[in-house]
Amino acid sequence: MGLIAKYTLGLKPGLTIILVSLPLYIYAWFEFRSYFYNGVHGVLVSSFFIDYFHSLTALHTPPILISSITGGFLLGAGIGMMLLTKASAGGVDLLALILAKVISLNVGIIILIFDSVVVLFGWLIIQESTLIYSGLMVGMVGLTTFCITTTFSPQH
Structure with a gap:
């Protein structure tokens, strides 16, 4: 969603991630306090580095x-390890943690569904x-x- 906002509105992706995550963190503060504490630093740090290192995209890749x-593999590994400890980098990860607790579906599947929907909207x-x-x-x-x-889930 941060990249879509960048392309359509010219916003910084990291800042957009923080703004989009804000309602989720407010909800987590009241309903899932541990998710708030385990994730607020993740969204702030990751968003900062996304914007800070954005200039590197001009280099040869x-x-x-x-x-x-x-x-995708490295991001998935990092996200998976964070989610095992009930931490998140905000946005979809936090929403997926909350939903996984409510609907008993694997958090990775929920992330895949949400991210796929965002990519599908990106085709515009x-x-x-x-x-x-x-x-x-x-x-x-x-x-x-x-x-x-x-x-690696503690239930197995």
Whole structure:
């Protein structure tokens, strides 16, 4: 959602993530206090670094297919490990933690569903090739998060 806001409104992605996450953190403060404490630092730090390192996108990057797969795997691994400790980086991760507790569905699947919907909405403004690679990355994030949270969950 941060990238869609960047492309449509020219906003900084990290700042957008904080703004979009704000209602979720207010809700977590009242209903899931541990999720608030475990995640507020994550959203602030990750959003700061997203905006801080944005200028690096002008540098030479590896092939986008490799970046999509590797980035999705690394993001999914990091998110999966955070979610095992009930921590989050905000946004969809926090929403997925809350929903997983309510509807008893794996948090990785919930993240995959939400991120897929966001990517599908992105087809209105993002070029087709970027959309395909974004979908591949989202799939890797969801699959990796699902595998980590399923395999290493304290209930197993």
